[in-house]
Each structure stands twice: as structure tokens, then as C-alpha cells.
Amino acid sequence: MLRLISFGLLALVAYLPMAQANPAIASKTVILVRHAEKADQGRDPSLNDAGKLRAQALVESLGDTPLSLAISTQFKRTQETLTPLIIARGIPLVVIDAGRDMDKHIATIADKVMAQQGNVIIAGHSNTVPLIIKALRGPEIPQLREDEYDNLFILSLPQDGASSLIKTQYGATSGNTQ
Numbered sequence: 001m002l003r004l005i006s007f008g009l010l011a012l013v014a015y016l017p018m019a020q021a022n023p024a025i026a027s028k029t030v031i032l033v034r035h036a037e038k039a040d041q042g043r044d045p046s047l048n049d050a051g052k053l054r055a056q057a058l059v060e061s062l063g064d065t066p067l068s069l070a071i072s073t074q075f076k077r078t079q080e081t082l083t084p085l086i087i088a089r090g091i092p093l094v095v096i097d098a099g100r101d102m103d104k105h106i107a108t109i110a111d112k113v114m115a116q117q118g119n120v121i122i123a124g125h126s127n128t129v130p131l132i133i134k135a136l137r138g139p140e141i142p143q144l145r146e147d148e149y150d151n152l153f154i155l156s157l158p159q160d161g162a163s164s165l166i167k168t169q170y171g172a173t174s175g176n177t178q
Contacts, residue, residue, distance in 0.1 A: 030113055030136060031065070031121040032129050032153040033058065033170075034144050035077040047080045050172070054149060057171035059084045061152065067091050068118025071109060073098045078123040085121065102131070110135040129153065137163045 036051035036058075047055060062085065070086050070093045072078035079093065086093050094112060098105050109132055113120050124132055126144040129151075134140055138155045150173055154166040 027159040028113070028116070028157045029119045030155040030157065031062070031067075031119070032132060032155065033081065033121070033123050034126055034129050034149060034151060035075070035123050036081045036171075037149050038077045044076050046076045051077070051081070051149070054171040055081045055084050058082075058152075059088045061170035062121075066119055067121055069094060069112075069116050069120045071096060071112060071120060071122045073105075073124070073128075075125075078125070081123040082121065098125075098128070102128075106131045106135045133165065138165045141165075141167075 035047075036054035037048050038051055039045040039048045058081065067085075067089055068091060070082045070091055072082055072093060072095055074095055074097050079095065082093060085091075096105065096108050096112065106128065109122065109124075113122070113136060122129075122132060126146060126148065130141045130143055133153060133155055136155055136157060138153075141153075144151060150169040150171055152168050152170045154168065156164045156166075
């Protein structure tokens with residue numbers, strides 16, 4: 001399996017412990033991923049084999065990055081993407097129902113992140129990851145393609161000043177896998 005770990009991800013692993021030790025550097029880092037590859041059946045499919053491998057790759061890619069909370073939707077694919085990380089780290093999972101009101105869903109996630117002390121990881125969907133980044137004072141990014149599963153976004157939220165976003169990849173590169 002080809003694994004891509006960019007300079008940005010390596011920098012994150014080195015940066016986060018410093019930020020945790022010195023709150024003046026950054027108050028919070030949010031890591032966002034789209035759920036991993038899903039099976040093709042039903043409204044609430046589980047991860048397929050490639051998705052399970054990607055979920056495990058998330059654990060390996062984040063190394064010792066400090067995390068205090070994981071957030072997902074009620075759908076199996078987002079929860080299963082975070083499950084290996086949750087088990088490995090012993091961090092809690094908060095499930096935020098996507099519901100029918102997208103604005104409310106995004107605002108609820110943003111509120112939960114801002115109320116949390118420490119760094120947070122979020123598994124969302126192709127249409128929600130960009131909206132969550134924007135709601136957390138990050139830049140606008142385009143909606144993710146249906147075949148994009150390998151993006152890992154690192155959003156730094158300093159106590160003062162502008163946020164910054166690093167886009168990197170993890171696991172095997174995305175292709176035509178659904």
C-alpha cells in the first residue's frame with residue numbers, strides 16, 4: 001500500500017506538542033477528514049476493505065498527535081473511519097446528527113469544537129468538510145469529489161489572529177474506489 005505523508009503532516013506531528021505546551025502558540029488544532037471508502041449498498045453503508053485500511057492509516061499518520069475528542073455523524077462510515085483512532089487513543093466520540101438542516105448541523109459541530117479544550121478530529125462528508133472548515137474561520141475550499149478519500153485538513157485556530165489550513169493526504173491515494 002502506497003502511503004503519502006507530506007511535509008505538512010510531519011510538521012503537524014512536531015508542532016502540536018509545542019502548541020499544547022505553550023497555549024500562546026495556538027489554542028486549538030482541528031483535523032478534518034472525509035469518511036473513508038464505503039461499500040456500495042444502502043443509505044448507511046459500512047466501510048469497504050479499502051476504507052478499513054484507510055481508517056487504520058489515519059492512526060498511523062497522526063502518530064502521537066494529541067487529541068481530546070473525535071466528532072462524527074450518525075452514519076456508520078464516519079464512525080468507522082474514526083474507530084481505530086478512538087480505540088488506539090482512548091478518546092471520546094461525539095456523534096452529531098446530520099439531520100435535514102445543514103446550517104444547524106455545521107453550527108453544532110463548530111460550537112462543539114470551540115467549546116472543547118484540546119485538539120479535535122472530525123470525520124465528515126464530501127459536502128460538509130468544506131463547510132465545517134469555513135464555519136471554524138478557515139478558508140473556503142471546494143466541495144470534495146465523490147472519489148476523494150485521502151485528504152487530511154489541519155486547521156490551526158490561534159487564540160489571536162487568523163487561522164491557517166494545511167491540506168495533506170493520508171493512506172493510499174484516492175482513485176476510483178467507492
